[in-house]
Amino acid sequence: MHTMPFTVLPFPSATPDIRQVVAGLLQPGGKMSFARFCHARRDVGIPLIFGYAQALAHHAETLFGEPAIMGLPAGTLRYHGSEQADFAPWHTDAWFFRGDGRGLTFWVTFDDAGETAPGVEFQVGDRTVSPRVPAGHALMFGPHVRHRTQTIHGDRISVEFRCVPASMRVAEWQNMLQARVDRTGDGCRVAISAQGRTQYLDPPEA
């Protein structure tokens, strides 16, 4: 028996409304960095960053045993169309993280993936495991886990949030446009910084 190298987590901020905005910005088969998307549509980028802060960041902090940095340019919004898709072959995400090899990917889907649209499948021993990930959920996996795009057709919009431990001394990560969750007594706030300058985000209107 192998333990599964991934975890499925709820991510309620991946809403149909936001999906529609992404579908309007990208062509089927297209992609865009999450950082660029946040510049283009701050109104929609901010709720997604807060969604990460509320639903996902603590998993990274627990795993790392310290605060996490989420790199906005290290994530990509992807629109897989039924006809046009960009299938990633077997790989690991280790090269994204550099440094000491610690890191974490949260792959978020806006569509039901794994059966009617391409999800992400994993190598588990000598088997391929293709988890079903409902719309509004995330797959969490580590930097050394082999995975690829599932080669089935169907519409799917997804985005990744990639994190490293805050103490990881890699200039590229330290200087990248990044989100960090500040845990305060009664909640959390989100700090966005780039090149050492920090700005705190106001939570989106409920």
Ligand SMILES: O=C(O)CCC(=O)C(=O)O
């Ligand atoms: O979205 C995909 O099909 C590929 C995703 C992937 O490899 C990743 O998020 O690391």
Ligand SMILES: [Fe+2]
């Ligand atoms: Fe990947």
